[in-house]
Amino acid sequence: MQKYLGFQVMNPVLVKEFRGRMRTIKTPLLLAIYLLVVGGITFGYMYLRYSNQVFFRPGESKELFLILSVLQLILIGFVAPGLTAGTISGERERQTLNILLTTHLSPTKIVLSKLVSSLAFIGLLVFATLPVYAIVFLYGGISPGQLVGVFVTYLVSMLLFGSLGMFCSAWFKRTGVSTVLAYGLSLFLLGGTAILTLFLSEYISMYQYRTYGSHVGFPEIFYFAALNPVMNLVSVFEPSVVMLGQSNGTSAAQAIPIQPTLYYALVYVPVSALLLFFSVRMVSPVKKKLFRKAAR
Amino acid sequence: MIRTVNLTKRYGKFLAVNQLNLHIEQGSVFGFVGPNGAGKSTTMSILATLMEPTSGHAYVGGFDVTKDPDKVRQLIGYMPDFFGVYDNLTAVEYLDFYAGAYDIPKEKRPALIQDLLELVNLSMKADAYVDTLSRGMKQRLGLARCLVHDPQVLILDEPASGLDPRARIEMKDILKELKAMGKTIIISSHILPELAEMCDTIGIIEQGQLIALAPVDQIASRVAGHRVLRVKLLERAQEAYDQVHYLEHVTNADVQENTLLIHYTGDEAGQVALLSKLVQNGLPVLSFAEEAGNLEEVFLTVTKGVGS
Numbered sequence: 001m002q003k004y005l006g007f008q009v010m011n012p013v014l015v016k017e018f019r020g021r022m023r024t025i026k027t028p029l030l031l032a033i034y035l036l037v038v039g040g041i042t043f044g045y046m047y048l049r050y051s052n053q054v055f056f057r058p059g060e061s062k063e064l065f066l067i068l069s070v071l072q073l074i075l076i077g078f079v080a081p082g083l084t085a086g087t088i089s090g091e092r093e094r095q096t097l098n099i100l101l102t103t104h105l106s107p108t109k110i111v112l113s114k115l116v117s118s119l120a121f122i123g124l125l126v127f128a129t130l131p132v133y134a135i136v137f138l139y140g141g142i143s144p145g146q147l148v149g150v151f152v153t154y155l156v157s158m159l160l161f162g163s164l165g166m167f168c169s170a171w172f173k174r175t176g177v178s179t180v181l182a183y184g185l186s187l188f189l190l191g192g193t194a195i196l197t198l199f200l201s202e203y204i205s206m207y208q209y210r211t212y213g214s215h216v217g218f219p220e221i222f223y224f225a226a227l228n229p230v231m232n233l234v235s236v237f238e239p240s241v242v243m244l245g246q247s248n249g250t251s252a253a254q255a256i257p258i259q260p261t262l263y264y265a266l267v268y269v270p271v272s273a274l275l276l277f278f279s280v281r282m283v284s285p286v287k288k289k290l291f292r293k294a295a296r
Numbered sequence: 297m298i299r300t301v302n303l304t305k306r307y308g309k310f311l312a313v314n315q316l317n318l319h320i321e322q323g324s325v326f327g328f329v330g331p332n333g334a335g336k337s338t339t340m341s342i343l344a345t346l347m348e349p350t351s352g353h354a355y356v357g358g359f360d361v362t363k364d365p366d367k368v369r370q371l372i373g374y375m376p377d378f379f380g381v382y383d384n385l386t387a388v389e390y391l392d393f394y395a396g397a398y399d400i401p402k403e404k405r406p407a408l409i410q411d412l413l414e415l416v417n418l419s420m421k422a423d424a425y426v427d428t429l430s431r432g433m434k435q436r437l438g439l440a441r442c443l444v445h446d447p448q449v450l451i452l453d454e455p456a457s458g459l460d461p462r463a464r465i466e467m468k469d470i471l472k473e474l475k476a477m478g479k480t481i482i483i484s485s486h487i488l489p490e491l492a493e494m495c496d497t498i499g500i501i502e503q504g505q506l507i508a509l510a511p512v513d514q515i516a517s518r519v520a521g522h523r524v525l526r527v528k529l530l531e532r533a534q535e536a537y538d539q540v541h542y543l544e545h546v547t548n549a550d551v552q553e554n555t556l557l558i559h560y561t562g563d564e565a566g567q568v569a570l571l572s573k574l575v576q577n578g579l580p581v582l583s584f585a586e587e588a589g590n591l592e593e594v595f596l597t598v599t600k601g602v603g604s
Contacts, residue, residue, distance in 0.1 A: 012396025016382065023384040094380035099441070102344050102374045103397035104366070285346045286365045
């Protein structure tokens with residue numbers, strides 16, 4: 001059956017990566033630290049929030065879920081590029097990439113296998129936090145649809161940050177440089193895009209006030225705000241977040257042109273695919289021409 | 297089996313390989329000789345489909361390395377001059393990984409890996425982690441890795457570099473075995489006498505250009521006509537030099553402390569006459585010996601001045 005699938009489910013690179021990863025002490029250590037951070041902050045917050053109360057409102061407790069989700073997203077933003085930024089450059093530094101490229105493994109297979117193995121590990125990290133989610137669920141306050149929205153955002157973000165790290169790794173020969181750039185770009189996506197969006201929103205408000213004498217609203221801000229992973233994730237619970245008060249007289253929920261999670265996926269899945277495409281190209285020793293020269 | 301036509305590779309202004317034309321017959325062993333930076337590794341990388349030539353063509357088994365790299369990869373086993381191994385994998389797992397990379401069915405792998413480890417004398421290290429192996433063992437494991445898919449052509453870039461004499465001999469024996477198996481081998485090295493023993497043809501490359509290409513037996517006959525005589529004296533080596541350096545058949549002479557090295561192209565009777573001359577002139581000759589066939593000398597003579 002495997003033979004007939006274009007991308008073998010367990011190809012040799014995946015087997016080797018899994019084997020290598022699971023044999024080091026680093027893996028359980030990273031898992032333990034990850035759970036410690038996620039669990040520590042969540043339980044710490046729970047303790048501070050509810051220890052002095054005799055009752056709680058399930059509707060309010062979604063903020064606990066929100067904090068846990070955002071925390072996990074930020075951690076994904078840090079772990080994913082860290083894991084992938086050394087994959088290709090590490091092979092180069094170890095002087096094993098050339099050998100790998102002379103085998104029957106295509107550059108596409110090498111790049112995708114390395115990405116899948118890294119994403120599988122991040123998947124394991126996220127999966128391992130499910131008990132924390134289960135405890136948070138005791139306090140209620142979230143619908144299954146919202147939960148799906150959160151995990152779709154995670155999935156797309158994992159792919160995005162993973163591809164970003166992979167791209168840097170294929171681009172730069174040294175893992176150090178690749179990691180720094182991958183983290184820089186991740187930080188920009190997590191924080192930079194939010195700052196830029198807020199700046200844009202404020203500027204437009206100011207411009208409209210000066211030009212028209214009143215604040216008209218700029219609903220198109222959604223297309224910028226929803227690109228920020230954190231804002232997009234928060235919008236699963238509070239849709240108005242991605243409108244930044246620019247909803248043009250209507251309510252925020254009405255002004256949103258497209259479901260934010262869907263928009264997020266529609267933009268970032270192709271971006272990830274593009275990053276992976278260029279990664280494969282940079283890994284390929286013999287490149288096929290992208291465009292044929294126009295006939296003269 | 298291997299053919300290059302005006303193969304040229306340029307890195308910016310630096311010309312690594314310049315109009316290289318090679319033709320290597322199937323089943324023959326070709327020795328690639330040249331100083332560091334001469335273009336050996338670049339040529340081998342191009343043949344191994346890891347680099348695109350700036351101009352010209354390279355063919356392996358009739359397939360163009362840039363147009364049909366997949367087909368070329370099926371035919372070749374490539375061992376770079378420097379290569380790493382993966383941590384956390386045993387020798388068997390290492391070979392199993394590459395066997396998988398060459399699409400060898402799982403059920404065939406255990407027997408194949410056992411055979412390969414036996415061929416490179418590493419059966420006793422089957423379950424050892426590859427990063428714990430010695431350099432020589434890693435090199436042999438690398439060779440086993442090249443052979444996983446039973447390629448027709450082996451491209452070996454300095455397989456004996458950095459090995460101790462014992463490991464070199466072991467590597468040489470394995471290569472002789474591979475030659476007997478009928479593989480076409482292209483091998484580069486700095487150790488010419490070692491290459492001469494197993495190669496059919498030797499090519500000398502310098503500054504990206506092939507400056508000499510000859511069957512080994514031809515080169516060997518040139519070596520036979522070129523001797524280096526080592527004359528050890530108690531003292532007055534310079535005086536001995538003065539008496540012999542102008543003689544017929546003495547192409548060069550060198551004084552190293554109390555030793556005189558004479559590059560000599562004459563016959564044995566001439567050697568006797570030379571020794572008599574030194575003794576008759578009262579020079580204290582301690583020993584007079586002919587150095588073993590010095591291939592490097594001949595090669596240096598051939599390549600002299602080309603690079604400068």
